[in-house]
Amino acid sequence: MIDAEDFPGTRGVDPNWATSDAAQARLRRRRAADRRLWALGIGAVAIAMGLLLILLGSIVTASWTAWTQTSIRLDVTIPADKVNPEDPFRARYGSFVDQSLADLFPLIDTPAGERELRSMVSNGSQFFVRDAVVADPALIGRTFSIWVPAADPIDQLHKGVIDRDLPANRRNVNDAQIDIYDQLVDEGRLQSTFNWTLFTAADSRFPELAGLQGALWGSFYLLLVCFLISFPTGIAAAIYLEEFAPKNRFTDIIEVNINNLAAVPSIVFGLLGLAVFLQVFGLPRSAPLVGGMVLSLMTLPTIIIATRAALKQVPPSIREAALGIGASRLQTVTHHVLPLAMPGILTGTIIGLAQALGEAAPLLLIGMNAFITAAPDSMLSPSTALPTQIFIWFDSPERGFVARTSAAILVLLGFLVVMNATAVFLRQRFQIKW
Amino acid sequence: MSQTFIIPFLLLLAAIGYWLGRQRALALHDGTASGGLATLPQYYGYYVALIAGLPAFVLFIAGLLFQGSIIDSLLLGSLPSEMTTDITSAERNLLLSSIRNAAQGTTFGTPEPAILAAAESLNTYRLIVNGAVVALVMALAIAGLTWARGRIAPKFRARHRVEAIIFGLMVLCSLIAILTTLGILVSLVFESLRFFARVPVTEFLFGTKWDPQIAIRADQVGGSGAFGAVPIFWGTIVVSLCAMCVAVPVGLLAAIYTAEYATPLAWGTIKPILEVLAGIPTIVYGFFAVITVSPFLRDLAASLGIEMAPTAAIVAGGVMGIMLIPFISSFADDALNAVPRSLRDGAAALGATKSETIRQVLLPAALPGIMGGVLLALSRAIGETMIVVMAAGLTANLTLNPLEGVTTTTVQIVALLTGDTEFDSPKTLAAFGLGLVLFTATLLLNILALGIVKKYREQYD
Amino acid sequence: MVATQAASASPAPHSPPATTKVSARKVNLWYGEKQALFDVELDVYENEVTAFIGPSGCGKSTFLRCLNRMNDTIAICRIQGDIRLDGQDIYDKGIDVVQLRARVGMVFQKPNPFPKSIYDNVAYGPRIHGLAANKAELDEIVETSLRGAALWNEVADRLDQPGLGLSGGQQQRLCIARAIAVSPEVILMDEPCSALDPIATAHVEELIEELRDRYTIIIVTHNMQQAARVSQRTAFFHLGKLIELSPTDRIFTSPEHQMTQDYITGRFG
Structure with a gap:
């Protein structure tokens, strides 16, 4: 038997140690350590939240000036002898714009002064005039008022991004331009309106003419291809692995492989696309089809993993019930298990597509960062995508592109918010709790 | 078509x-x-x-x-x-x-x-x-x-035939994952072999001079001295370490808070915010690094009298760290939650405070799961592209100083493959050599990490 | 000697008047909207084994967990009433729950050794509470605790091995050693033998009998024979209410309440 001497309480420890002063002091120190860890945890969460706020805040702030566009009202005269009413498209509209500017400032007659004058409005102004005349040939031979976009430096000056009080060599506009600008303001020829160009135009080298239309269509095609490939294959693969596959070495390998594929850096998929889709199969560069194929390979593991998780959620009793009344295994899955798992599958798919939408790296390698000034008209015409367009603008030196980059990021984030909100909604609304 | x-x-x-x-x-x-x-x-x-x-x-x-x-x-x-x-x-x-x-x-x-x-x-x-x-x-x-x-x-028996066909299709679909991996491996190895036919492997793996911009002329043999990738690997490691220095402590502490201290209400607010952080595309982080973080850190360094390059490793690394915070915290959160309640009760019943329970019982028990998450995050940091393409430099630099500009594997891959370059030049092939190293490194990390995580889950299942 | 003691498990007539160690008055407890305890009132005497019996979900474990405030870790749990340890209200604002739990130890239904060595498992409590000034003292505490839990002879040569490597019964005794290493005044045992085989159960029951001299023990059990074997007094719970608390020999021979009688004779539960 156990010797009484061996019992605790008979040893050196005072049985009432817990209420002693020393224990109290020690307790205070331990409580302080507890509070420190708590504070560190709160601090870490606060840092994460603060960084998110700073990130969003700085992008919103930086985008601020991109949402409006300054335009200048010109009184353009279309000389009847210079435009053929049969074919109003072909005429030198640029000279009409130059002339209207010259008419506004008759005092400026040096070549340098005329250059400053011409630099006030966007290089694309002539196209606005042309489009007006093409739309209404009656304008030929008459003088009419038209708002054309201001050139980027003037736009920046008007928005206050360029500080006019800086020494002339440190700002993008010179004193002569500022003089012209002030006169235009005085005459009420400047206005600031919402920058619809951002959504209605494709890319351009001139910020005031650049828009996201091409990138939006490109991203749409990318996601369409990505969805058409990865959704059916992902579901089929997941059903096989979850419901039918025997548990053996081979399926183990597939499983490990899928998990690993989900963690392969995205740029490696770009290398694959470049080497296989472009080099071996000779598919065109910069095409949304190729980009969508690359993204679908990236999205596939996400969809497979999400679908398997959703299938696992469906209780085995459902399968047993269906099999019990004589349904085949395939019927059991397609009639009962799959519909019940669908909300989870859709949620996973949307999340996977949202990731694909924001992905830029692999697209750079297959040339989707090319400078393309028209929206793609098919899956095979060259195109950019939202993230690569952001990258192109980010890389452009013009001042106006800084704000437009931020604005484009906000558009991208807007789409992501909508997609993720849809996913959350699906999860909340349709997910069945077993 | x-x-x-x-x-x-x-x-x-x-x-x-x-x-x-x-x-x-x-x-x-x-x-x-x-x-x-x-x-x-x-x-x-x-x-x-x-x-x-x-x-x-x-x-x-x-x-x-x-x-x-x-x-x-x-x-x-x-x-x-x-x-x-x-x-x-x-x-x-x-x-x-x-x-x-x-x-x-x-x-x-x-x-x-x-x-x-x-x-x-x-x-x-x-x-x-x-x-x-x-x-x-x-x-x-x-x-x-x-x-x-x-x-x-x-x-x-039409149904049997139909089901057999569909079954076959499903098997094919699940093979796509394998085919993708094989495709990656074969194309990387194939192009790398072509590269190594011109530049010796040892030169590539151990050379310390990287300068593919000095184009190799036709009369030049190989490209000796220009394709030593050590500074690139080094730069990748420096940037990734900077990222881990930010992500691991913040992510881990945030996970400790959410898993152990947060009330359900706080949990319900913090979790979605971390998910938002995880859902932001990396190109956005890259932009953030350049327009906000880099100027801020440079001003800070200048006010301390330190000189800092605009493309310093710490900028790209730090922002990458922010990106990885939710990644680490969600792994650590899962790992902590997987520790059975009985261990918490056991420690509490002995009179351990919460922090003692966390530090001495839960963290050691959850360590494998957390390590798995950290390794996966490291693999992400190594393979992350857009942040470094935008915020890190292009010139190879063999330095440990995070305030100096470095370049990384992914930056070089993008730099070598964008623009109109001939597909056959050593310059473009070098990108595949780098890609092979990148793929191998991340694959090994992933296998290791996923293995650890799986084993850990099994332990408490 | 142990066997004879276990056979005459009733308080010996010559024993001194029992001192009250734990007293509970009007304890009500809710999990969210659902009330789990109704006006529970009882006293637990020093150096006695008190058994709580009753059908599943009767609140006996819940009540046990009130005594070292383990229910604090459950967010939706709300408690009302008065529980005193040595006359001191343990739900008083001035009471530190950490200190309380050092005085009221607990052994759980399933053995839950930490994923550490045997030594570190036992040393954990003394370390956090600072009970040992040096390694030698800590060694001594670990040894006496393991001896106290009747485990020393089995593990003395492998103290550095993981505690999870022991058998179920050994693990449970390790948890008991871990609990007594901080010299608690009261030990709560929540169905400590339910996960053990009969031989391991016998070991633990023997141990409880021996620990009684030094500690006040409260044990929740499903097994009425066990209650009869180890306890001096038994409390019967039903649907969150304390039905009856009597000396064990009386409750098993002539219970006051019909319900207790029905439960003991196996008509429900």
Whole structure:
């Protein structure tokens, strides 16, 4: 038997140690350590939240000036002898714009002064005039008022991004331009309106003419291809692995492989696309089809993993019930298990597509960062995508592109918010709790 | 490619096949409850539809993928043989694109008559090859439909056939993952071998001088001295370590808070915010690094009298760290939550405070799971592209100082492969060499990490 | 000797008047909206084994967990009433729950050794509470605790091995050693033998009998024979209410309440 001497309480420890002063002091120190860890945890969460706020805040702030566009009202005269009413498209509209500017400032007659004058409005102004005349040939031979976009430096000056009080060599506009600008303001020829160009135009080298239309269509095609490939294959693969596959070495390998594929850096998929889709199969560069194929390979593991998780959620009793009344295994899955798992599958798919939408790296390698000034008209015409367009603008030196980059990021984030909100909604609304 | 009309055609044919098959089966119906059929009538329909549509669809995809190369070889074949013998693939591509350009009417200088002739025939070849693909696909579809319909008989077990076909399709789909991995491996290894044929492997792996911008002239052998990738690997490591220095402590502490201290209300607010942080595309982080973080850190460094490069490793690394915070915290959160409640109770019942329980019982128990998450995050940091492309430098720099500009593997891959470079030059091939190293490194990290995480989950399941 | 003691498990007539160690008055407890305890009132005497019995879900474990405030870790749990340890309200604001739990130890239904060595498992409590000034003292505490839990002879030569490597019964005794290493005044045992085989159960029961001299023990059990074997007094719980608390020999021979009688004779539960 156990010797009484061996019992605790008979040893050196005072049985009432817990209420002693020393224990109290020690307790205070331990409580302080507890509070420190708590504070560190709160601090870490606060840092994460603060960084998110700073990130969003700085992008919103930086985008601020991109949402409006300054335009200048010109009184353009279309000389009847210079435009053929049969074919109003072909005429030198640029000279009409130059002339209207010259008419506004008759005092400026040096070549340098005329250059400053011409630099006030966007290089694309002539196209606005042309489009007006093409739309209404009656304008030929008459003088009419038209708002054309201001050139980027003037736009920046008007928005206050360029500080006019800086020494002339440190700002993008010179004193002569500022003089012209002030006169235009005085005459009420400047206005600031919402920058619809951002959504209605494709890319351009001139910020005031650049828009996201091409990138939006490109991203749409990318996601369409990505969805058409990865959704059916992902579901089929997941059903096989979850419901039918025997548990053996081979399926183990597939499983490990899928998990690993989900963690392969995205740029490696770009290398694959470049080497296989472009080099071996000779598919065109910069095409949304190729980009969508690359993204679908990236999205596939996400969809497979999400679908398997959703299938696992469906209780085995459902399968047993269906099999019990004589349904085949395939019927059991397609009639009962799959519909019940669908909300989870859709949620996973949307999340996977949202990731694909924001992905830029692999697209750079297959040339989707090319400078393309028209929206793609098919899956095979060259195109950019939202993230690569952001990258192109980010890389452009013009001042106006800084704000437009931020604005484009906000558009991208807007789409992501909508997609993720849809996913959350699906999860909340349709997910069945077993 | 105007052949996309084939897809609706195939769909239509499949629909007709379904209807025909079903009608045929119904016609065989003998009026008894089972109708004397082996399966339900619609399965005969599915069977005909699948046989009509599927092989034709596969043929169509194969045709789409290969018709380009068929046209190319036809074009080259039409050229005089002295133009096509003994040419490199770069010259071959040049030849082909000049033919295409000529066909579109854009010519540079005066092209050779042979090229003009080839350009003339290009449209014919296109018509022939495209037409052949369309004809073959249609023929196969109609043949499939007729054959399948002919097989319908009362004893024919259509459902088994249909299920077998679908089953086969599912197996194929699950093989795509394997094929992708194989495709990655084969293409990386293949291109890397071509690269190593020009630049020795040892030079690449152990050389310390990286300067692919000094283009290797034709008369220069190999490219000695210019393709030593050590500074690039080094830069990758420095940036990744900077990222881990931010992500691990913040992510881990945030996880400790959310898993152990947070009230349900706080949890419900913090979790979605971390998820938002995880859902932001990396290009956004890259932009943030350049317009906000870099100027801020430079001002900070300047006010302390320290000089800092605008492309300093700490900028890209730090922002990457922010990106990885939610990644680490969600792994650590899962790992902590997987520790059984009984251990928490056990520690609490001994009079341990919460922080003692966390530090001495929960963290050691959750360590493998947390380590797995950290390794996966490291693998992400190594493979992350956009942040470093935007915020890190281009010049290789063998330094440990996070305030100096460094370049990384992914930056170099992008730099080497964007812009119009010949696919055969060592410069572009070097990108595949770097890609192979990147893939291998991240794969090993992933396997290790996923293994640890799996083992850890099993321990508490 | 142990066997004879276990056979005469009733308080010996010559024993001194029992001092009250734990007293509970009007204890009500809710999990969210659902009330789990109704006006429970009882006293637990020093150096006695008190058994709580009753059908599943009767609140006996819940009540046990009130005594060292383990229910604090459950967010939706709300408690009302008065529980005193040595006359001191343990739910008083001035009471530190960490200190309380050092005085009221607990052994759980399933053995839950930490994923550490045997030594570190036992040394954990003394370390956090600072009970040992040096390694030698800590060694001594570990040894006496393991001896106290009747485990020393089995593990003395492998103290550095993981505690999870022991058998179920050994693990449970390790948890008991871990609990007594901080010299608690009261030990709560929540069905300590339910996960053990009969031989391991016998070991633990023997141990409880021996620990009684030094500690006040409260044991929740499903097994009425066990209650009869180890306890001096038994409390019967039903649907969150304390039905009856009597000396063990009386409750098993002539219970006051019909319900207790029904439960003991196996008509429900």
